[in-house]
Amino acid sequence: GDSVTQMEGPVTLSEEAFLTINCTYTATGYPSLFWYVQYPGEGLQLLLKATKADDKGSNKGFEATYRKETTSFHLEKGSVQVSDSAVYFCALTVTHSSGGYNKLIFGAGTRLAVHP
Amino acid sequence: GAGVSQSPRYKVAKRGQDVALRCDPISGHVSLFWYQQALGQGPEFLTYFQNEAQLDKSGLPSDRFFAERPEGSVSTLKIQRTQQEDSAVYLCASSSIAGGYNEQFFGPGTRLTVL
Numbered sequence A: 001g002d003s004v005t006q007m008e009g010p011v012t013l014s015e016e017a018f019l020t021i022n023c024t025y026t027a028t029g030y031p032s033l034f035w036y037v038q039y040p041g042e043g044l045q046l047l048l049k050a051t052k053a054d055d056k057g058s059n060k061g062f063e064a065t066y067r068k069e070t071t072s073f074h075l076e077k078g079s080v081q082v083s084d085s086a087v088y089f090c091a092l093t094v095t096h097s098s099g100g101y102n103k104l105i106f107g108a109g110t111r112l113a114v115h116p
Numbered sequence B: 001g002a003g004v005s006q007s008p009r010y011k012v013a014k015r016g017q018d019v020a021l022r023c024d025p026i027s028g029h030v031s032l033f034w035y036q037q038a039l040g041q042g043p044e045f046l047t048y049f050q051n052e053a054q055l056d057k058s059g060l061p062s063d064r065f066f067a068e069r070p071e072g073s074v075s076t077l078k079i080q081r082t083q084q085e086d087s088a089v090y091l092c093a094s095s096s097i098a099g100g101y102n103e104q105f106f107g108p109g110t111r112l113t114v115l
Helices: none
Strands: A003-006 A011-014 A019-021 A023-026 A030-038 A044-050 A056-059 A062-065 A075-077 A086-095 A110-115 B005-007 B010-013 B019-024 B031-037 B044-050 B053-056 B065-068 B075-079 B088-095 B110-114
Touching: A003 A086, A011 A019, A019 A110, A023 A030, A023 A086, A030 A062, A044 A062, B005 B088, B010 B019, B019 B088, B019 B110, B031 B075, B044 B065, B044 B075, B075 B088
Parallel strands: A011 A110, B010 B110
Antiparallel strands: A003 A023, A019 A075, A030 A044, A030 A086, A044 A056, A056 A062, A062 A075, A086 A110, B005 B019, B019 B075, B031 B044, B031 B088, B044 B053, B065 B075, B088 B110
């Protein structure tokens, strides 16, 4: 079945460090890939997305490239800030050829803690 | 605000009690999803509505779980005879077009604790 695997946390970094959170997926059909972020006490927010192979999603300094050959969608940021501390979820939706609807399938989440 | 709202934000129930969780989607949104998020895990799909029609309930964990959206707007997730394993955060998301093919907007969730 369709699934998402992301690196376990917590990830602890100093401010201005480089961030990578790994995400790989298994999917039938034609997946779209997403990163969602959950700040403390808040709901899930869409951070970025990519809908086809080789697309790069970007937002707020975060980037992720849809790699079909490695079934990956790793999240990166060149210089993290304390305000980036949150839980990050990789997710996919699959549009099957028979149509229907898109449900999100999430990874387990990776907690990021950034210290000054 | 204009976002998805959920109530209550926190609910404590004794085992065996019935609970009802409410979701107010963004006005005019056609698609509505419920997800369950266990502690330390990612959200898992429960059910999907397109307007008032429940098109998929394959993720509901047991027949104690029931969801409705009678007028195509507000939705209620009901859990009968709650068990400890039902303890989780229940998330609602809405999307503006049928099928949820564009962005799903999430509410803050209801944290259910069953004692």
